Amino acid sequence: MKTKRFINAALCLSAVLLILNPSTAKAGAGLSGSPLNIGAGIDMFMGIPVNDRHFSGRYDTEFELRAIELNIGAPVDPFFDALVTISYHEEEIELEEGWVSATLPLNLKLQVGREFIPFGYLNRIHEHDFPQADQPYVIEGLTTDHGFIGDGGHIEIMAPFFNPTLSLILGAYQNIGHSVGRRIKGTPVLARLQSYAQSPSGKHEFLYGASYLTSFGERNRLEGRNSDRRALGHSNQVAGLDFKYKFSPGGQTYRGLTVGAEYLYVDYEPNQAHNIYNPDSAAYVQDFDPGTDQGFYLFTHWNFNRFWGAGYRFDYTDVLFGSQVENEKLTAHSVYGEWRATEFSRIRLQYQHLIDPREDAPENLLMLQGTFFIGWHPPHRF
Numbered sequence: 001m002k003t004k005r006f007i008n009a010a011l012c013l014s015a016v017l018l019i020l021n022p023s024t025a026k027a028g029a030g031l032s033g034s035p036l037n038i039g040a041g042i043d044m045f046m047g048i049p050v051n052d053r054h055f056s057g058r059y060d061t062e063f064e065l066r067a068i069e070l071n072i073g074a075p076v077d078p079f080f081d082a083l084v085t086i087s088y089h090e091e092e093i094e095l096e097e098g099w100v101s102a103t104l105p106l107n108l109k110l111q112v113g114r115e116f117i118p119f120g121y122l123n124r125i126h127e128h129d130f131p132q133a134d135q136p137y138v139i140e141g142l143t144t145d146h147g148f149i150g151d152g153g154h155i156e157i158m159a160p161f162f163n164p165t166l167s168l169i170l171g172a173y174q175n176i177g178h179s180v181g182r183r184i185k186g187t188p189v190l191a192r193l194q195s196y197a198q199s200p201s202g203k204h205e206f207l208y209g210a211s212y213l214t215s216f217g218e219r220n221r222l223e224g225r226n227s228d229r230r231a232l233g234h235s236n237q238v239a240g241l242d243f244k245y246k247f248s249p250g251g252q253t254y255r256g257l258t259v260g261a262e263y264l265y266v267d268y269e270p271n272q273a274h275n276i277y278n279p280d281s282a283a284y285v286q287d288f289d290p291g292t293d294q295g296f297y298l299f300t301h302w303n304f305n306r307f308w309g310a311g312y313r314f315d316y317t318d319v320l321f322g323s324q325v326e327n328e329k330l331t332a333h334s335v336y337g338e339w340r341a342t343e344f345s346r347i348r349l350q351y352q353h354l355i356d357p358r359e360d361a362p363e364n365l366l367m368l369q370g371t372f373f374i375g376w377h378p379p380h381r382f
Contacts, residue, residue: 036074039375041344043067043128050364067128069096073378079103083378085126096126096149107160112153117176118169118192119211121242121262123147124381131260131301131311133350133369137330138295138317142238142264148213150176154190164197164206176213184235186215196382205246207382213238236269244382254306263296293318295330310337319357331355336367343380344373 043066066089073083085097099113116124122139124147134140139147154171171190194209214237241263248256268290295317303309315332336350350367 036072037376039071039373039377041067041069041071041128041371041373041377043069044370045133046368047134048366048368050366051361067126069126069128071376071378073376076100099153107158109156109158110153111156114149114151115153117148117150117171117173117190117213118154118156119143119148119190119213119238120240120264121207121209121244121260128371129344129380131258131299132313132334132336133348133367134334134352136262136297136299136313136317137315137332138264138297139262141295141317142266142293148176148184150174150188152188164195166193166195168193176215184213184215188213188215203248203250205248205382206244208243209241211238211240211242236267238264238266240264246382254303256303258301258303258311259299260301261296261298263294265292265294267292307340308338309340311335328357330357342373344371344377346371 045064045066047064068088070086071083072085073081075081080100080102082100083097084095087094087096095114097114097116099111099115101109101111103109116126118124120143122130122136123143127135150171150173152171152173154169157168157170159166169190169192171192173188173190175186176184176188190211190213192209192211194207197206198204215235242261244258244260246256246258295315297313297315297317299311299313301309301311313332313334313336315330315334317330319328319330332352332354334350334352336348338346338348340346346369348367348369348371350369352365352367354363354365356363
């Protein structure tokens with residue numbers, strides 16, 4: 001609550017400074033007189049089950065306005081940057097991001113506020129910027145549709161190497177919330193080690209890392225998941241490995257290959273406050289162990305030119321909803337093609353074949369996504 005009040009107070013103070021200082025209001029200037037970057041986007045989606053069935057309850061054949069987003073960012077001065085992202089999704093308006101970052105001496109970088117925490121690769125990317133129309137199943141199940149969003153901050157320590165680079169990220173948060181009823185409370189702490197390397201020709205680039213997330217103090221049971229073995233416990237620790245490779249043959253702009261993969265592991269711990277250890281309680285479960293969840297995705301994408309691209313993704317993960325049994329695996333194959341009007345606007349058509357152990361037969365789905373931006377958009381990560 002204190003962090004939320006701090007963020008709201010900071011936003012109000014920024015607005016007051018813009019009003020009181022006429023020089024910052026001219027020509028869209030930021031607090032230091034530099035340009036104030038503003039942009040807006042819309043993400044639209046339609047999922048069409050090919051075999052006339054509800055796709056495991058995920059999609060109906062209907063148009064969905066997934067998100068409307070407003071981005072405001074500017075350098076505060078040569079050492080500080082700020083970003084505010086306000087979004088509308090699931091019929092709610094919320095502050096999705098609101099942070100200030102600082103470049104410090106000794107190769108240090110500090111970021112505080114509300115942020116997509118730097119866990120893994122895809123968690124730091126907004127849904128409309130994902131490489132496919134939908135999220136990988138392991139990401140949706142373990143970090144959910146809007147990822148791990150935390151109120152707090154992190155510090156990045158970069159080793160003084162030119163190539164490859166090596167950096168250590170350490171973070172602490174008041175809490176980490178996301179949308180399917182799980183909430184990591186207590187004091188979540190994060191550690192991530194990542195490295196980036198580039199070939200001498202500049203045609204080959206590699207980014208790889210390992211992440212770990214846990215929490216101390218009070219941790220509540222998972223809410224709204226009474227049919228799930230995880231509902232009687234809480235997330236104890238989350239770990240992940242990620243890898244991304246880019247090949248740029250040179251010549252034509254945007255032409256090239258991208259390969260990415262990510263593995264996630266979650267360990268659940270029984271919650272004694274839920275009386276699962278008390279034989280006289282209705283919640284008692286003999287020899288209860290909520291177990292673990294794990295899975296991965298692998299994708300490859302080829303850009304033919306400035307406008308056209310195509311790709312494939314493979315998903316393999318534990319069944320994440322409505323199961324009392326461990327080791328039920330979900331498998332999916334997705335192929336897609338896209339046309340990009342601009343770097344941040346695209347139309348994408350995707351076909352997916354899903355094998356779900358909870359269903360009697362494989363399911364097939366067509367997905368249509370349209371993402372359109374006007375004005376400024378934060379630059380894409382690697």
